[in-house]
Amino acid sequence: MASLGELERAVMERLWAADGPVAATWLRDELADRGLALTTVHTVLSRLEQKGFVVHDEARPRRFSARASREDHAAQAMREVLGQAADRQAVLARFVGAVDADEARMLRDLLAAAGADDAAQG
């Protein structure tokens, strides 16, 4: 039994790959290899809607689409996690923050100098 998270991923993949808004039945058929019931597809879609990643239109039956393209979604994730408005405390564990150009040059010089020392000693 696949987890809901995994199903959400699979549904988003199909929505991103689709040409436009699609019906839940289309998604069920696309995911036929998983043998999902239509209600399950709807459950996953409504969870994704709650999270703000999926929207539907008012057609009958409703058709669903991703709110943002995959690239925009990744960019938004990056902005929210690391960007200006990001909650510093929530992401304490970034490997290293960005420094300005001058500082970056100085760091590279430090590294190069250390390398030269090693070579001289070696």
Added chain:
Amino acid sequence: MLPITAALLAVLAALLAWPVPALLARARWPGRDPLVALLCWQAIGLAGGLSIIGALLVHGLAPWGHSLPEAVWAVLHGRAATGAVRGDHWVTLTLAGVLAFELVGVLLLSWARIARTRRRHRALLELVVQPAPEPDARLLEHPAPVAFCIPGARPLLVLSSGMVAELDGEQLAAVVAHERAHLGEHHHLLLLPFVAWKAALPVLPAAERAHGAVRELVEMRADDVALGSLHGSAPRRTLAAAIVTAAGGAGGVPAGALAVAGAGVRARVVRLLEPADPLPPAARASALAAAVLLLLVPTVLLLLPAL
């Protein structure tokens, strides 16, 4: 008459609110042993809160008994005060209540806010990340070289495709080892009290300084742990090179609140390239003893009969 115990606790609180954090933040030895320094910071935070609230309580409850346990017992059993209860006793009791409520409340609020933000981040990321070269890491399609982890019950260790593209295999392993160290040692928990302290007491410069120092120390600690698991010929240089590349190649990332001060990054690179000797065992033991003592003194003052 102010009990001497309350006065001693107040002096300790004052020391811990300003000169002690200032000294530790400026000291050079923490870079030689980040773990011991982190433990000292935890002791300072805990002892500081304990002594300021304790000082107020001891004074406020003095009319009910000669020691804090005795006075609390008397109050809980509805016994009348044995001494005169003056206005200043009520003021200090109220202050103690407000302060305890604020410190604990802010801690819980910070915890809840951070947990909510992390859930949101995880929801956003889980839809777009792919398997990465390292088994426990996930790959995010983005040109900037970044790596980060989201702690929690289901931790998420994310590498950007830009990071994978710019680093060689050994450097990438170093980055992942660094992030794993954050997750494995629960560094987010070490930071939480200082996040809350800073939020609760924004007027206290020591709170800001303590938070900054602890942030820097967890990065150094993660570097040290990462070094222990690297196999290459020169792991220190590998990790330093990874830091320099990632810090300098941030094209495309919004320079935001997380653009760290250059000084912190430089300190990390320098201590990797030119490692200072580790703290001598005696110095290490005295630092740890000081941390334990810092916690014991207010505890003992609170429990023993008032002087």
